[in-house]
Amino acid sequence: MKNLFKVIAVAALFIFGAQNVQAQSLSTSQDQRPEEVAKMKTSNLNDALTLTGEQQRYIFRALTANEVNMRKNVTGKDMNNAEVKSKKIELDEQLDGAMKKTLTADQYAKYKAMQKQ
Incomplete structure (x- = not known):
């Protein structure tokens, strides 16, 4: 049952992903919903x-x-503000922790190399 759900979920991602690729325009990430930005980043990472x-x-x-x-x-917001800087660092560390927890050691090493570029 779990495998069937996984197959359906992956198929849905591909179907919706194909539709989004056709409909994408040159817009900034601010114009897009957070889910759309995350979907594109996830696709690139995949x-x-x-x-x-x-x-x-x-x-x-x-x-x-x-x-x-x-x-x-x-x-x-003003990146010179210490509070904004610390919040950005905190959020980056949270994301990095989630990636480290989710990815294998090899995948995480490749991910970190991609981030340095």
């Missing part, structure tokens, strides 16, 4: 790291939460 379905779900949730919190606490 292409680079070959994620399992479960990893995709966890990473999508972590990226969505990170995007929402960044927009609420960091985006559009």
